[in-house]
Amino acid sequence: MEGPVAGPGSSAQGVGASSASADDPSQPLAAHGLAPADSASHWPASQEFDLLTRRLRESEERYRMFVEHAVDAIWCIETPVPIDLTLADEEQARRWRRFGRVAECNDAFARRVGAASAAEVRGWPLRRLHGYWASAPGDAFDRLAESRYSPQDRAVLEALPDGRQRHLRVSLFGVLGPDAVQRVWIVEHDITRQVLEDKELRESRDLYEAVIRTALDGICVLDDRLHILDCNAALEQLLGGPRHRILGLDARELVVLTSSETLDGYIDALRITRGWRGRGRLQCLDGVLRDVELSVRHTPTSGGRFYCFAQDVTQEVATREAERRREDQLAHISRLSTLGEMVSGIAHELNQPLAAIVNYATGVARRLRGRGESDEELLRAIDQVANQAQRAGGIIQRMRSFAHKGDGGVVRCSLNKIVEETVGFLGLAGPGRRMQVQLALDAEPDAVLADPILVQQVLVNLIRNAEDAMEGLHLERSPRIVLRTAAAVEQGFVEVQIEDDGPGLAPEDLPRIFTPFFTTKPSGLGLGLSISASIVQSHGGRLWVTSAPAGGACFCFTLPVPFTNLLA
Amino acid sequence: MTPERPTVFVVDDDPAMRDSLAFLIGTVGLHVEHYASAEEFLAAYDSRVPGCIVLDVRMPGLSGLELMEHLQRDRFAPPVVLITGHGDIPMSVRALKAGAFDFIEKPFSDQELLERIQQALQHDEGSRRAAYTRTEIERRQRRLTPRENQVFEAVVAGKANKVIADELSLSQKTVEVHRAHVMEKMRAESFADLVKMAVVLDATGPPQSIE
Numbered sequence: 173m174e175g176p177v178a179g180p181g182s183s184a185q186g187v188g189a190s191s192a193s194a195d196d197p198s199q200p201l202a203a204h205g206l207a208p209a210d211s212a213s214h215w216p217a218s219q220e221f222d223l224l225t226r227r228l229r230e231s232e233e234r235y236r237m238f239v240e241h242a243v244d245a246i247w248c249i250e251t252p253v254p255i256d257l258t259l260a261d262e263e264q265a266r267r268w269r270r271f272g273r274v275a276e277c278n279d280a281f282a283r284r285v286g287a288a289s290a291a292e293v294r295g296w297p298l299r300r301l302h303g304y305w306a307s308a309p310g311d312a313f314d315r316l317a318e319s320r321y322s323p324q325d326r327a328v329l330e331a332l333p334d335g336r337q338r339h340l341r342v343s344l345f346g347v348l349g350p351d352a353v354q355r356v357w358i359v360e361h362d363i364t365r366q367v368l369e370d371k372e373l374r375e376s377r378d379l380y381e382a383v384i385r386t387a388l389d390g391i392c393v394l395d396d397r398l399h400i401l402d403c404n405a406a407l408e409q410l411l412g413g414p415r416h417r418i419l420g421l422d423a424r425e426l427v428v429l430t431s432s433e434t435l436d437g438y439i440d441a442l443r444i445t446r447g448w449r450g451r452g453r454l455q456c457l458d459g460v461l462r463d464v465e466l467s468v469r470h471t472p473t474s475g476g477r478f479y480c481f482a483q484d485v486t487q488e489v490a491t492r493e494a495e496r497r498r499e500d501q502l503a504h505i506s507r508l509s510t511l512g513e514m515v516s517g518i519a520h521e522l523n524q525p526l527a528a529i530v531n532y533a534t535g536v537a538r539r540l541r542g543r544g545e546s547d548e549e550l551l552r553a554i555d556q557v558a559n560q561a562q563r564a565g566g567i568i569q570r571m572r573s574f575a576h577k578g579d580g581g582v583v584r585c586s587l588n589k590i591v592e593e594t595v596g597f598l599g600l601a602g603p604g605r606r607m608q609v610q611l612a613l614d615a616e617p618d619a620v621l622a623d624p625i626l627v628q629q630v631l632v633n634l635i636r637n638a639e640d641a642m643e644g645l646h647l648e649r650s651p652r653i654v655l656r657t658a659a660a661v662e663q664g665f666v667e668v669q670i671e672d673d674g675p676g677l678a679p680e681d682l683p684r685i686f687t688p689f690f691t692t693k694p695s696g697l698g699l700g701l702s703i704s705a706s707i708v709q710s711h712g713g714r715l716w717v718t719s720a721p722a723g724g725a726c727f728c729f730t731l732p733v734p735f736t737n738l739l740a
Numbered sequence: 741m742t743p744e745r746p747t748v749f750v751v752d753d754d755p756a757m758r759d760s761l762a763f764l765i766g767t768v769g770l771h772v773e774h775y776a777s778a779e780e781f782l783a784a785y786d787s788r789v790p791g792c793i794v795l796d797v798r799m800p801g802l803s804g805l806e807l808m809e810h811l812q813r814d815r816f817a818p819p820v821v822l823i824t825g826h827g828d829i830p831m832s833v834r835a836l837k838a839g840a841f842d843f844i845e846k847p848f849s850d851q852e853l854l855e856r857i858q859q860a861l862q863h864d865e866g867s868r869r870a871a872y873t874r875t876e877i878e879r880r881q882r883r884l885t886p887r888e889n890q891v892f893e894a895v896v897a898g899k900a901n902k903v904i905a906d907e908l909s910l911s912q913k914t915v916e917v918h919r920a921h922v923m924e925k926m927r928a929e930s931f932a933d934l935v936k937m938a939v940v941l942d943a944t945g946p947p948q949s950i951e
Contacts, residue, residue, distance in 0.1 A: 524757055528754075528757050534764055
């Protein structure tokens with residue numbers, strides 16, 4: 173590209189700098205071998221003539237430079253005899269094809285036809301040129317003749333000897349004399365790269381279209397004012413409306429904002445950061461609110477466009493929400509139950525001495541009466557000791573029955589389902605957990621008569637204990653909890669086992685583990701196992717512990733099977 | 741038989757409860773022995789001693805229910821009055837299913853407890869006598885010869901001597917001799933006595949006393 177521009181420029185400079193010398197202007201031409209070095213000296217030394225000559229040379233030089241250094245192939249065809257314009261169009265074309273020779277060309281053309289220099293190519297007949305021009309150049313000359321050699325523009329595909337193809341844009345035009353056409357000039361512009369790029373572009377556009385059309389995510393394009401320009405089928409489904417209702421919508425009307433932030437704030441930020449990802453909620457055309465994971469990109473080109481990708485996560489959000497609620501509920505029940513257990517524990521502890529007081533007092537009263545004691549005041553007092561102790565016992569009894577009020581939830585339910593759900597929401601098998609949870613659930617008998625929430629609480633307690641027991645252990649394998657269900661030895665009961673890989677229980681701790689406020693954990697309250705035991709007992713079952721074959725602890729509890737199942 | 745003094749066995753892990761129960765039960769002149777655990781009781785257990793057991797259902801180690809499962813296997817085991825601490829229905833149902841004579845919920849009055857103990861003692865006496873009677877009758881029956889046994893079964897089935905003689909291919913005279921031996925060996929004073937003994941031997945349920 174530099175040649176044609178720099179060439180004439182630098183020579184003009186050279187001319188200006190050496191205008192005093194008559195020989196100087198010929199120098200650039202001589203250097204190109206276009207004119208004899210001393211040609212100027214044959215002409216009369218008239219100043220005007222010199223000037224004209226110089227101008228002419230400069231002009232010729234300029235054009236020659238353009239042609240020489242052009243990237244396009246430029247060439248000219250002549251026939252030995254100019255072609256008479258009165259001949260029929262076909263005859264003219266035939267003569268071009270038959271007698272046409274390369275009269276002039278530039279290096280670009282020479283390179284194109286595989287020659288070393290332009291000089292080598294001059295005089296070549298048309299048939300010596302490969303490709304398009306060699307194989308009777310189609311209807312190019314017919315067209316030229318038809319149009320009286322006015323400029324013709326055509327796209328040409330040329331097969332190269334090495335098998336490749338070259339796309340050319342070819343301009344032809346003829347130079348006419350009085351009655352004949354003198355020569356035809358041809359300019360060939362290589363557009364192969366452009367054609368290939370166009371093709372690539374088209375293919376990539378097709379690919380993107382296919383991807384967008386088949387994408388599961390809703391995709392749309394917004395203009396700078398956030399109006400929807402285009403969308404895919406997934407977005408129609410997500411928004412619950414047909415395409416024609418979606419196009420042109422203002423995206424601001426769809427997005428439900430959860431906080432005081434304004435959408436415009438986001439948009440302004442987007443223009444700077446170009447991209448944004450996050451959660452949002454859409455007010456859809458079918459009236460439903462949907463939670464979506466949004467990804468937005470902004471391109472400042474073509475007036476500013478926003479590309480939005482929306483994935484429906486309503487189900488996921490609902491599931492997580494339900495899980496969170498259940499965990500809250502469980503925590504709440506756990507707290508209540510802890511309280512209940514404390515009341516229960518206190519009640520039991522107080523009941524024992526109170527009952528003993530009653531026994532002693534009534535025993536004394538009986539013995540006194542048996543001996544014929546007649547001191548009524550003494551007898552009344554000892555009776556009152558018994559009565560008051562009994563009254564205290566009654567108060568405690570009421571307190572305890574209040575604390576145990578929650579046993580209304582006993583229903584017939586699936587034990588395996590409770591186990592599976594508990595494992596599920598504890599996230600034991602989740603990513604990043606080293607813990608292995610193995611379920612060995614017996615399909616029969618599955619139905620139990622129990623309060624599912626309370627049974628879950630027992631499971632949570634026992635599983636957390638197992639986890640804690642294995643924490644900090646450097647086992648070769650990953651720590652493992654096995655959960656089993658099976659028919660219990662005792663008829664009419666199902667047994668659940670929670671077995672861990674931990675170090676097991678110390679023999680000296682065994683008698684105390686179910687006692688309230690006994691704990692081996694640094695931060696434990698010591699109520700988990702006693703609460704669990706009390707829950708299981710309130711169902712009529714038992715909770716106990718044995719040793720696992722591998723040395724860990726194995727906690728077992730039983731729950732009753734519904735009567736109807738017993739009869740079956 | 742040598743009827744020993746009936747004993748109330750109190751099994752409770754709480755020392756104050758144990759001692760006060762013994763004190764209360766002692767006021768009506770009953771002999772009381774007390775144990776801190778089911779294991780301790782089983783170690784000293786002698787089925788020949790009549791009486792009843794007052795048992796707290798919730799104890800560390802062997803629980804009240806498990807102790808009862810042990811005792812179930814023994815024909816002469818004394819009846820059990822269970823004290824249920826938490827007053828829960830499921831536990832009470834399980835106690836009765838496990839063979840408890842009765843249960844009593846805390847808090848209870850002295851009257852309630854003593855009445856139940858008396859009932860349990862009466863029950864024990866009755867079943868002990870029945871068991872003894874049955875053992876005695878079984879002992880007598882074992883002394884019968886096979887032929888006498890056949891005659892015994894036929895007689896109590898209400899068959900006439902003639903019918904028995906035909907069935908066993910014996911003379912009527914021989915049947916009469918066998919029958920006299922049966923009456924003597926079984927120490928039956930009348931035909932009615934013999935039938936009553938047969939009823940006891942046939943009884944499949946718990947031994948019942950016969951007058």
